[in-house]
Amino acid sequence: MKDPLLLENQICFKIYTAEREITKLYRGLLEEIGVTYPQYLTLLVLWEDGTVSVKELGRKLFLDSGTLTPMLKRMEANGLVERHRSVEDERSVVISLTNKGEAMKEKAACVPTQLLQRLEMDGEELERLDQTLTTILGRLQGKGSK
Template sequence: MDNQNLKLENQICFKIYTAEREITKLYRDLLEDLDVTYPQYLVLLVLWEKNSITVKELGQKLFLDSGTLTPMLKRMEGNRLLERKRSLEDERSVIISLTKKGEELKQKAECIPSQLLQNLSTDYEELKNLDHTLTTILQRIQKVKEN
C-alpha cells in the first residue's frame, strides 16, 4: 500500500525547514557587510524597534531560551553592538540595549529586506500572504503548547 502521507514531498514541515535554511543562506550574504550572523540580525531588529529590553522579553519575541541567547549576546557585547546590565528594580533581570555602533548598523541594514525580496524574485503581495499564513500557523502552535 502506497501511503502518500509519508512521502517527503508531501511534508509541509520539510518545505518550511528547507525554505528557512535557504533563506538563512541568502541572509548570510546580505549580512556580510554588517559582520553579524542571522540570529544576531534578529536581535538587532528587535533592539532597533525598542532600544532597551530584558533578555526574557527578547527570548519571548525570538522564541529562544536564555541558554541560546546568552552566549550570542555575550559575543555581540564583545563586538560592541550592545551592552548588558542588571536591572536596578530586579537584579535577576538583565537589560539589553544598543551601543552607538549597534545603532549605526541600522542605516547599513535598511536595504536588506528589499534585497532579500529581490533575491527571492517575489513581490510584496505574495510575501504578505505567506506572512499571514505563517503567523496564523505560529499562533495555533502557541495555543497547542499552552494546553
C-alpha cells in the same frame, strides 16, 4: 489522494527546506554588515524596542537564555550592545544598543529589500505568505482559532 508518506507531500519538509535556503540568503547579506542571523534578529528587537531584558528578548525570539547569553556576550565584545543589571530588579539583565549598534541600523536597512529581490516575490505574494505563516504560528502556539 496524495500519499502522506511521500517526502514531496511533507509540508514540514518544505518549510524546513525553505527556512534553510532563506537563512543561506541572509547569511550572505549579513556577512557584509558583520552580524549573524540571530544577532540581526536581536538588533531588530532593540531598534524597535530600545532597551529590553534578556527574558523579554528570549520571549520575542523564541530563544532560551543558554542560547542568548553567549551571543549577547559576543555582541557586547563587538561593541554592538551593553548588558547591565536592571535598576528595578537586579536579578534581571537588560540589553541596550551602543552607538555602534544603533549605527548598524543604517547598514542593515537594505537587507529586507535585497532578500525580497532575491526571492523574486511581489507584495501580494509576500502578504499571503505572511498571513499564512502568522496563522500557522498562532495555531501551533495555541493562539489561533481551531
